Amino acid sequence: xxxxxxxxxxxxxxxxxxxxxxxxxxxxxxxxxxxxxxxxxxxxxxxxxxxxxxxxxxxxxxxxxxxxxxxxxxxxxxxxxxxxxxxxxxxxxxxxxxxxxxxxxxxxxxxxxxxxxxxxxxxxxxxxxxxxxxxxxxxxxxxxxxxxxxxxxxxxxxxxxxxxxxxxxxxxxxxxxxxxxxxxxxxxxxxxxxxxxxxxxxxxxxxxxxxxxxxxxxxxxxxxxxxxxxxxxxxxxxxxxxxxxxxxxxxxxxxxxxxxxxxxxxxxxxxxxxxxxxxxxxxxxxxxxxxxxxxxx
Numbered sequence: 001x002x003x004x005x006x007x008x009x010x011x012x013x014x015x016x017x018x019x020x021x022x023x024x025x026x027x028x029x030x031x032x033x034x035x036x037x038x039x040x041x042x043x044x045x046x047x048x049x050x051x052x053x054x055x056x057x058x059x060x061x062x063x064x065x066x067x068x069x070x071x072x073x074x075x076x077x078x079x080x081x082x083x084x085x086x087x088x089x090x091x092x093x094x095x096x097x098x099x100x101x102x103x104x105x106x107x108x109x110x111x112x113x114x115x116x117x118x119x120x121x122x123x124x125x126x127x128x129x130x131x132x133x134x135x136x137x138x139x140x141x142x143x144x145x146x147x148x149x150x151x152x153x154x155x156x157x158x159x160x161x162x163x164x165x166x167x168x169x170x171x172x173x174x175x176x177x178x179x180x181x182x183x184x185x186x187x188x189x190x191x192x193x194x195x196x197x198x199x200x201x202x203x204x205x206x207x208x209x210x211x212x213x214x215x216x217x218x219x220x221x222x223x224x225x226x227x228x229x230x231x232x233x234x235x236x237x238x239x240x241x242x243x244x245x246x247x248x249x250x251x252x253x254x255x256x257x258x259x260x261x262x263x264x265x266x267x268x269x270x271x272x273x274x275x276x277x278x279x280x281x282x283x284x285x286x287x288x289x290x291x292x293x294x295x296x297x
Contacts, residue, residue: 007263007295007296008263008265008266008293008294008295009293009294009295009296010266010267010287010291010292010293010294011044011048011050011291011292011293011294012290012291013033013035013042013044013050013052013290013291013292014035014038014040014042014052014290015290016288016289016290017037017038017290018035018036018037018038018040018290019035019036019037019038019288019290020033020034020035020036020042020273020286020287020288020290020291020292021033021034021035021036021062021063021064021273021274021286021288022034022063022064022065022075022232022273022274022286023065023274023275023276023284023285023286023292024065024066024067024073024276025067025276025277025278025279026043026067026073026088027067027071027088028088029045029046029279030043030044030045030046030088031043031044031045031046031276031278031284031292032044032065032073032086033065033274033286033292034062034063034064034065034075034274034286035052035062036061036062036063036078037061038054038058039054039055039057039058039059039060039061039062040052040053040054040055040058040062041053041055041062041065041073041075041084041086041090041092043088043090044284044292046278046279046280046282051090053086053090053092055077055084055092055094056092056094057077057080059079059080060077060079060080060082060084060094061077061078061079061080062075062076062077062078062084063075063076063077063078063104063105064076064105064106064107064117064148064274065107066107066108066109066115067109068085068109068115068130069109069113069114069130070130071087071088072085072086072087072088073085073086073087073088074107074109074115074128075107076104076105076106076107076117077094077104078103078104078105078120081096081097081099081100081101081102081103081104082094082095082096082097082104083095083097083104083107083115083117083126083128083134095128095132095134097119097126097134097136098134098136099119099122099124099136101121101122102119102120102121102122102124102126103119103120103121103122104117104118104119104120104126105117105118105119105120105146105147105148106118106146106147106148106149106150106159106160106191107149108149108150108151108157109151110127110151110155110157110172111151111155111172112172113129113130114127114128114129114130115127115128115129115130116128116149116151116157116170117149118146118147118148118149118159119136119146120145120146120147122136123138123139123141123142123143123144123146124136124137124138124139124146125137125139125146125149125157125159125168125170137170137174137176139161139168139176140176140178141164141178143163143164144161144162144163144164144166144168145161145162145163145164146159146160146161146162146168147159147160147161147162147188147189147190148160148188148189148190148191148201148232149191150191150192150193150199151193152169152193152199152214153193153197153214154214155172156169156170156171156172156214157169157170157171157172158170158191158193158199158212159191160188160189160190160191160201161178161188162187162188162189162204163187164178164180165180165181165183165184165185165186165187165188165205166178166179166180166181166188167179167181167188167191167199167201167210167212167218177216179212179216179218181203181210181218181220182218182220183203183206183208183220184206185205185206186203186205186206186208186210187203187204187205187206188201188202188203188204188210189201189202189203189204189230189231189232190202190230190231190232190233190243190244191233192233192234192235192241193235194211194235194239194241194256195235195236195239195240195256196239196256197213197214198211198212198213198214198256199211199212199213199214200233200235200241200254201233202230202231202232202233202243203220203230204229204230204231204246206220206226207222207223207225207226207227207228207229207230208220208221208222208223208226208230209221209223209230209233209241209243209252209254209258209260211258219258221254221258221260223245223252223260223262224260224262225245225248227247227248228245228246228247228248228250229245229246229247229248230243230244230245230246230252231243231244231245231246231272231273232244232272232273232274232275234275234276234277236253236277236283236297237277237281237297238297239255239256240253240254240255240256241253241254242275242277242283243275244272244273244274244275244285245262245272246271246272246273249264249265249267249268249269249270249271249272250262250263250264250265250272251263251265251272251275251283251285251295263295265285265287265293266293267287267289267291269289270287270288270289270291270293271287271288271289272285272286272287272288272293273285273286273287273288274286278294281296281297282294282295282296282297283295283297
C-alpha cells in the first residue's frame with residue numbers, strides 16, 4: 001500500500017506548459033532542471049532560489065542533463081538534434097550532431113573524460129568531448145530506440161533499448177554487448193548504477209524494476225501496479241534505488257534484495273519524470289505539471 005504524500009514539499013518552477021523533465025546536481029550544489037517544452041534550463045538552490053535560462057531555441061527540447069568533467073552541465077536537445085552545454089553562470093552553447101534527426105536523449109559522463117549519449121531515432125550511441133568533437137557508434141540492430149544511459153562500475157556505458165526490450169553495454173573501445181530481457185514488451189527506459197555494483201533499470205511496458213550484473217545476470221521485480229509505467233531511476237544514498245511511476249503518480253524505492261516501497265505524490269496527475277538526490281540529502285522529482293517535488297528522507 002503506498003504511503004501518504006504528507007512528507008512532500010512541492011516547489012513551483014514553471015507553468016505546466018514548460019514541462020520540467022530531468023534533474024541533476026551541478027558542481028555549484030544547485031539542482032539543474034530541463035524544461036523540455038519551453039526550451040529552458042532552470043536552476044534551483046536548496047534554499048529555494050530559482051533562476052531560468054532560456055536557450056537559443058524555445059523548441060529545442062532539452063531532455064536529460066548531467067554534470068560534465070569541465071564544471072558545466074551538459075544536456076541533450078532531442079528536438080533540434082544537438083548537444084547543449086550550460087555553465088553554472090547560465091551561459092549556454094550547443095553542438096550539432098553528424099547524423100540528421102538522430103534524437104539525442106540519455107546522457108552521462110564517462111571515465112574517459114567525455115560525455116556519452118543515446119540517439120533515439122538513429123540506433124546510435126554518441127560520444128562528445130568537452131571541446132565539441134563527436135563520434136558515433138552504430139548499434140548492431142535497427143529499430144532499438146536506445147533511451148537512457150549510465151556509466152557502469154566496469155567503466156563501460158550501459159543503456160536501455162526500449163523497442164528491442166534489452167539492455168546494452170558499450171565499452172570505451174566501442175564494443176557492444178546486448179542482453180535481451182526475460183519479459184516480453186518490457187520497454188526499459190531509465191537506468192542507473194546501484195551501490196551494489198549492478199545496473200538497475202525500469203520497465204515502463206511491464207511495470208517492473210530490473211537489475212543486471214556486469215556479467216549479464218538479470219533479475220526482475222514486479223511492481224504492485226503493472227500499469228504504473230515506471231520511467232526514471234536513480235541510486236539512493238542508503239544503497240537502495242528510487243524511481244518514478246509516471247502512470248500512477250507515485251515514486252518508489254527498491255532495496256538490493258527487491259523490497260519495494262511506494263509513495264503517493266501530493267497533486268493528482270502530476271506526471272513525474274526525472275529525479276535526483278540533492279546536496280541536502282532530499283529526493284527531488286521533476287513534475288511535468290510545472291513543479292519539483294521534494295521528499296526529505
